[in-house]
Amino acid sequence: WPERDDKRIASWNALAISALAEAGAVLGEPRYLNAAIECAEFVERELRDDNGRLRRTWLDGRPGPPAYLEDYAYVTAAYLTLYEHCFDERWFTAARSTAAQMIKHFADPEGGFFSTAADHEQLLVRRKDVDDNPIPSGNAAAAYALLRLAALTGDDDYRKLAVETLRILQPIAARHPQG
Secondary structure (H helix, E strand, C coil), rough: CCCCCEEEEHHHHHHHHHHHHHHHHHHCEEEEHHHHHHHHHHHHHECCCCCCCEEEEECCCCCCCCCHHHHHHHHHHHHHHHHHHCHHHHHHHHHHHHHHHHHHHHHHCCCCCCCCCCCCCCCCCCCCCCCCCCCCCCHHHHHHHHHHHHHHHHHHHHHHHHHHHHHHHHHHHHHCCCC
């Protein structure tokens, strides 16, 4: 039989949380919302280190390397979606906490976010992922999550960070709208 890859990836779990929460709300199906909550609880319990930082993966009971921007951005958005559908304040608090970690460790003072944290292993170049692939880029997801937080909190700092991120994406989007 072929080998099986059964690691759990933070950003992919976040996408599942969002989809399950939305499906639960739209279809009136509590089991989907409950599955989203169970998945979010797993992320909080197994994919956070002692400092509250996200880990990228989990396999065989062990967390993997530090998370990337996309993990933080998608987890923030997932917790906001979960909060919007169950109104449990812990998910709103977790979304803000995750966003704070994302801003602290990934934000570029010149706008947008780097794909790796400031304290990540030393690389030749610290990239900014701006291309959407099968899923939106970490920067696009971060901007969307921050705009949602700005709308929910009234905190203009979230909006400013999101707008600065969109400014770096705009020239690329104008030249390559399908990308």
